[in-house]
Amino acid sequence: MIQNKAALNFKIYPPEAQAVGQFDGGRITEVKPIGFPHEGPPIKNLGPLFYWAWATAKGYGKIALHPHQAFEIMSYALEGEIGHYDSLGNRSRVQAGGAQVIQAGAGISHEEETIGEFTDFFQIWFDPNIRKTIHNNPTYNEFKNDDFLIEHQDGVTLKTILGNGSPIYLESEVIMQDISIENDRLYQYVLAQDRTLAVVIISGKGILFDKQTGAKHHVNKQDFAVIHAKQRGEISIQADSSSPLRIATIEVPAQVDYPLYRNQ
Numbered sequence: 001m002i003q004n005k006a007a008l009n010f011k012i013y014p015p016e017a018q019a020v021g022q023f024d025g026g027r028i029t030e031v032k033p034i035g036f037p038h039e040g041p042p043i044k045n046l047g048p049l050f051y052w053a054w055a056t057a058k059g060y061g062k063i064a065l066h067p068h069q070a071f072e073i074m075s076y077a078l079e080g081e082i083g084h085y086d087s088l089g090n091r092s093r094v095q096a097g098g099a100q101v102i103q104a105g106a107g108i109s110h111e112e113e114t115i116g117e118f119t120d121f122f123q124i125w126f127d128p129n130i131r132k133t134i135h136n137n138p139t140y141n142e143f144k145n146d147d148f149l150i151e152h153q154d155g156v157t158l159k160t161i162l163g164n165g166s167p168i169y170l171e172s173e174v175i176m177q178d179i180s181i182e183n184d185r186l187y188q189y190v191l192a193q194d195r196t197l198a199v200v201i202i203s204g205k206g207i208l209f210d211k212q213t214g215a216k217h218h219v220n221k222q223d224f225a226v227i228h229a230k231q232r233g234e235i236s237i238q239a240d241s242s243s244p245l246r247i248a249t250i251e252v253p254a255q256v257d258y259p260l261y262r263n264q
Contacts, residue, residue, distance in 0.1 A: 006213050007233035008191065015222040017041060021053065027061035028114060030054060033200055033224035037262055045196045045228045045254035048172040050262060051125035052250075054200065054222070057114035065111040068104035070130035071261075072170050073123065075100040075112065076161065076178075076248075078202060080119030086110035090140045097145025097178075099161065101168055105136035122200075122248065128171035129258035143167055155185035162250075175251040181206070181239040188236055189249070191229040196254045199225040199237075204245035209236035228254060 019035030022028060032039060034052040050071065057080075065085075075082055076099045083093045084100050087109040094100055102108060114121075149165040151158045156179065160166050163175035181187050191197050199208070201223045208217040208225060211234040219225060227235060239245035 005230070006210065006215075007229060007231035008210050008212065008235065009228045009230065010208065010210065010215070010217050011043075011226045012217055012219060013041070013224040013226070014220075018222075018224060023063045024061045027059065028055055028057045028063065030056075031222060033198070043226055045226075046198070046262075047196060047252040047254055047256050048127045048174060048260070049124075049196075049198060049250055049252045050127040050260075051123075052198070052200070053123045055114075055119075055121050055123060057119045059114075059117060061114045061119075063112040065109050067107060067109045068102065069107045070128070070134040071104050072126040072128055072133075072172055073102040073104065074126075074162075074168070076122045076124070078120040078122065080117075080121075081115040082119060082121050083113040083115055084110060084140070084142070086140050088138065088140060092142045094142050094144065097148070097159075099143045099168065101141045101143070101170075103133070103136065103139045103171070105133055105138040108138035108140070110140075124250070126170060126172035126174055127261050130261060131259070133171055141168070155182035156180070156187045173253055173256070175249075177249050179237075179247050179249060181237065181245045181247075183239055183244055184241040186236050186238045188234065190234050191227060191232070191251070193229055193232050194254050195229050196252055197225075197227040197229075197235070198250045198252070199227070200248045201225075202246040202248055204243045205240045206245040207238045207240075209238065211236055
């Protein structure tokens with residue numbers, strides 16, 4: 001009997017397999033699910049998802065003024081408050097659930113700061129067709145938690161950060177959600193062929209099920225899962241019975257029709 005090959009490929013990276021970094025003398029520390037090309041294990045099929053850092057600070061910290069070009073860069077506050085200043089003259093702060101978005105274009109410099117007793121945030125870089133975006137004027141926009149679409153269904157809360165229904169427009173093709181799942185409840189995710197789903201466990205623990213093969217992948221806080229669909233597949237995400245599960249998901253095309261910076 002010939003068995004069909006699994007449609008989905010799962011890889012789980014625990015925190016100790018991820019890259020690390022720090023700023024401001026260690027006041028701000030980072031675990032990097034996706035590091036820069038010279039950091040951490042190489043991960044395939046990420047398409048326009050270039051970099052993903054999870055930064056934490058106890059008290060005030062600053063990442064000094066530094067330049068960017070062409071990339072699309074989002075800082076997403078999980079807890080606390082993050083500040084922003086840039087060379088366009090923008091100065092702002094966003095609290096938990098808010099996002100700061102830079103489309104760097106021809107060039108922009110910015111600095112970031114953490115405010116308050118404890119701050120937790122993602123910084124994520126997306127790789128558009130930089131041969132085109134490098135000619136665009138740079139922009140900065142901020143968004144509060146209330147600006148985002150939030151849906152509730154069967155013990156699951158879905159917040160759309162990027163993609164259909166989001167107030168954020170990017171050149172890169174990306175769908176991002178902040179998902180909270182109550183104890184022992186399930187969320188079903190369908191992943192189309194040649195798409196990749198990247199998942200960071202923000203809090204709690206749970207199981208990722210491959211519905212075709214029945215394979216189970218246990219995940220805990222700060223684990224990073226990369227799921228690539230060689231063919232269309234279905235994933236069940238279940239929270240542990242002892243606690244709710246909160247995850248961030250980013251879905252991207254595994255390949256794009258323009259040169260990626262990582263491959264140059």
